[in-house]
Each structure stands twice: as structure tokens, then as C-alpha cells.
Amino acid sequence: MSELDDFFVHTVTLTPKTGDSGYGPTFGTPTDVACFVDDTVQLVRAPDGEQVVSSSTVYAPPGAPDGPPGSTITFPDGRVSTVITQARRTSGPLDLPDHVAWTVT
Template sequence: MTRIPPWLLPHRVVIEPYLGDSAYGPKYGPPVPGVRAMVAEQVRTVRDREGREIVSTAQVITAPDTDCPAESRITLPSGRRTRALSTAHHTAPGLPVPESLEVMCE
């Protein structure tokens, strides 16, 4: 399987991976700056990780091995900070199409 080519990821985002909840609220890993991505800031109706229908205002496509679980904080190229609602790994075993990770953002 092939990875999505870097030339298809013209934007850079900052990802703070969600590590879980603590006694003081959500806990995040250290920020990872300069993550290559393709960002589309548009409104879409999606389902969150619990199956509820919600609105996503940005979609981020990045490399398949990017550490970005749902609830992670993401800073988009526009400077807007958002939260990952859900993630989807796109693979096609045996087919000559690239793998990627799609993140739907709040």
C-alpha cells in the first residue's frame, strides 16, 4: 500500500493528540507543529464517535500514521483552533490508491 504523496498535502497544521481525561479535564500530548495536510474548511453533517449527527466545519486529510485521535486539538492554517470530532483511516488493500487519515473537525 502506498502513502498519500506529500505534494497532495499543501497545508500545515498543529496537532495536540488527545490522551484522555484527568481529574482536571482533558489531557493532551505535546503539540506537533508542521503536520502536512490538506484542509477544507466547509460545513458538513457527520457522525461523531458516539454516532450522534453533528456539524463539521473543517475536514483534514493527512498521512495514515498521524497521531490524531478523536477529541485532539488542531490548529488550522487559518489560525483557528478546533477539535477532532472523528477520524477515518482510508485504506484499499491490493489496490494502487494511497492510504490517508481523514479527520472531521468541530
């Protein structure tokens, strides 16, 4: 149980990117994730160093599945976004709330 559970009032569907094939990206099993969606537009740096505009940041519990860049997140309204970055925030001995943050297009 996360200290942030009371804030996870949204649910999205995460479809993790598992790799690439000759036909394009491959994806794993879609999973519903309890989260908090912050629809703030911001400029972020993608893993390749390019600056990209993010339309939302999704915060999830520390036990959320991996959603590496290229994964998709489907919002309750049907909007599908692509993960730009994933950050697992762990505080170690500081005892701060651990969580996962995905910035998405």
C-alpha cells in the first residue's frame, strides 16, 4: 500500500512496449492502473535527447508495471497517448512516498 493511494483517483490502461520487430513495435498485455492524471502541458527531454511536448503526466503506485518509452496509455475518455519517459521515484531511507511517473504525448 502506498502513502499516495488516496490520490490515485483515476484509472488508465497501460500497454507496455516490449520490443521491436520487422513489423514495428511489439506490446505486452494491457493492464488497468490506478493513478493520478495531471493534464499539464510541458516540455520534456525524450530518451534520445530530443525535446518533446508532453500533454500529461501520470502518477502511479510504486508497484505499477513498467511502461517504458513507446508504451501506450489509454485514458478513460478514450484518448491514447504514447509514453515519452518513465521515472520510478524511490526515496530509500528518506521514507518519502514512492511512485512512478510517466510523461506522455
